[in-house]
Amino acid sequence: MSEAIKTAAPVEGEPMPAELKTAEIPTRRGPAPGDPEFLGALRDCCRSLLAEGHVQRIIAYRETPDSLRPEVAFFASPEETGDLVWDLFCNTNICKYLLDYRTFEGRIGVVVKGCDARGVVQLINDMQIPRDKVEIIGICCPGQIDPAKVESAAGEAWVSRVVAGPDSVEIVTEEGTEMRVPLESVLTDRCLSCRKPNPPVADVVFGEDQKGRISDEVFEQIAELERMSSAERDAFWNRHFERCIRCFACRNVCPACSCTKCVFDQQEPDWLAGERNQANQHFFQITRAVHVSGRCTGCEECDRVCPVGIPLRLMNKKLWKDVKDLFDSPLPGTKLGVRSPLVMWDPKDADSFE
């Protein structure tokens, strides 16, 4: 079956609006994170975009007294950009906030890492926001740090700040003690296996292309799941799904979840009833995973925000692997103008429509 589909379903079958086919990456680049000039240049860039009226809003991050947890911030004027920040603690994927600007009159700048940028592109490809409404300020990302890992490395001492080097980080505590730990030991999980840290599409880029970290761990785990009997696999997922508190944070951060009325919020009929039984827990997880498959950008933001540690990435990456093998399509969000094979049809499809 897979062969037939592969040859018959062209991924770029439908014509896309012309504005989607613009150049993907500018050639001139700003300084890289880690360069002493970087933050100043990023602030200048955002300030002048606002001052010159190219954008009316910028979604980025702002410094807070807790240096491990900068806030997502929305900048409306050039004067506000003084505490705009981008460092190795900007974990939050901000692309989804673009949906709050669907009816905003004006352009929006977004400061994005590789994974966030794929979300922006996916929202554009899914016709959620027009390309020309977004100014993509991309950063080639050296990997982000998980504040919880830093805090647990510091033990009982309170962390005051973290100075990141290329291979290790220095943790400075409130008491003034310093310790050095390998960068990999405190990187956010998704960054440990990130193959695409560079924004695939951008209007401004900071830094030179990063190599990313090639780890096959996730795919090894998936292969292990594939080898299990269906009863074993069922037990594996049951154990995880049972813990799901149905907070919907995974859905709310996901750039592939862009429905204005989500099926899980419908009350009549209540497709997903409130009762936390096995059937409902599975229904929720599997429905979401299938619905985002083919559009899931692999950003792993869902995995990061899940408070109870459900390995959502395994499910999403397994489905991505299948879509890729069946349809030979690029990773969602890496190319403008690409429709997901699962949301297209072609009258010449090898399978009949009856």
Added chain:
Amino acid sequence: MAEKLVTSEGLFTMVEKLLGRAQVTAPREENGIAVFGPVNSAGQVELDGPLPVIPEKSVVFPQSETLLRMDLGGEVPKVEAVEPEGEQVILGVRPCGLQAFARLDRVFLEGAFVDPQYRRRRDHTLIIALTCPTVKRSCFCRAFGYGPSDGSGADLQLTRLPGGSFHLETLTERGGEFVAEMEKEGIAGLTDAGAEAGSAARAEKARVERLAERSAAAVSTEGVVEGLDGMYDDPYWAQLAERCISCGICTYLCPTCHCFDICEKARGPEAERYRCWDTCLFSNYTLMAGGANPRPTVRERLRNRLYHKLNFFNHRYGEFLCVGCGRCVEHCPTNIDIRKVMAKAAARSRAQGVSVNG
């Protein structure tokens, strides 16, 4: 009250014994995350880990529970109230969890209506507290007038001693009965605590209280209620809501959040009425049958949660509904921090004070 000393093997045997006669809930680790959940072997219990993400409340207020069972097949429908069954033990409850139980008690047990499900569960739950082995930066219990060694509200309290054993303190009659029962069973490793163990426990408690002292300096409840009294229409809520993704993390992980929805399901003639956790952060929470929604945007919903924790509950019950466990602080995907809201309200109250007094 009696003080005992129990080795970790002794505690293990006690948990094994308990498993036969009660549903045991304890901290356990799942995929690297600490959660409170049912355990079926003593080996699953993980008392040295961080504060569990899933709070203690699920023991007395489960995510979903059946209230009525109905048979609609006959001429006259049969309706039967479902009572929770059996005995429960919750092991490793932190002081903030104990405080949270006390808040939930006020909501579910005070006043004209006593919640029967909650009452039954509460009465049949033995609470074994744990002195916090560590204090996280997100912990701010001290702001609410108690600390990581405060066992009030528990039947028994465990304190891990530097050597690895536990100091076990009996705090209620029920706790005493439990210890007597265990002694009758002849648990190896359960002995009377001598003066040395007693003072080691006191030293450990003093140590964690000192750790918590750091947060007391950073967070205060002074002026919070008063400040919020005058801030309901402040633009601040819209700014905060801008980045809130309106998920259920802060409410579902909160040990004192207690909202629920009542639903029904039917299959053939058999039907059930159940309740399940609900959250004021979801738009459906206040959605009316006709389609109107009095809290149409995240601003109103987030404001509601924060006021309930820091203002409304105080006006009704004279205490905060936040107990400072820090779960919402640590797990909010967009770093919305209730401590900052407290600081903002306190600052507002100071400013008002200044203007009133000239």
